Structures are given as structure tokens and as C-alpha cells.
Amino acid sequence: MPVAPTKIERRKLVATFDEAERAAARNERGVTAHVVLVKADDRTSLPRTAKDKFLDPPKGEGIGPDRDEPFPLADTVIHSWVHYMEAFGEIPTELSEYAKLVKELTAA
Incomplete structure (x- = not known):
């Protein structure tokens, strides 16, 4: 599940995981x-x-029965690279982070 590193996104994630657990x-x-984590900007602490x-x-902000377990x-x-933002409506040409993600998740 792609989640931007903001408080509002983290809060919405609890409900999303509830639905994922039901599924x-x-x-x-x-x-x-x-x-x-998506749209990450390492120049900030977010x-x-x-x-x-x-x-x-x-x-109360995690997962599991008591909502205190960590998220996977x-x-x-x-x-949040500029080339992703500039590629709106097109296919970005630099996808190395996504390739790394696919490798990680298929190994899990």
C-alpha cells in the first residue's frame, strides 16, 4: 500500500489495514x-x-487486535523525484526504485 509520510496518511492507513485484514x-x-513509503523527501524528517x-x-495507531503491532x-x-512529477501522463523512464521494490516484495 503506497503511503506518503504524512500524519493524515498514517491515520487513514489503520482503516485501510482493517479492510485488508477482512479481505x-x-x-x-x-x-x-x-x-x-512514497513521495518521500529525505530533506525533511517526515x-x-x-x-x-x-x-x-x-x-491504537497500529494493527492487530490491540492496534499496537507494527505495520509490515x-x-x-x-x-519524490522531479522526474516522477514531470512524467505526468507519460511513463517515467527512471524506475530503479520500483524495480528494487518489486524484487523486495517478490522475495518476501
């Missing part, structure tokens, strides 16, 4: 969900803060 209960193919909150959520967070981060 997983009917899933017979072994499909899993992972959180992927990606680091979001990662910390996903891996060590405050009570991908190691790969998709940054």
Missing part, C-alpha cells in the same frame, strides 16, 4: 499487504518519523 480472511492465494511510527506505533513496512522507499 485476507477470504484470501486463499497467500497475498500479503506491505506499506511502501520519512524517518513515518517509518518510526509504522515500526513502533503508539497504542517495505525497506524500499519511493522518493
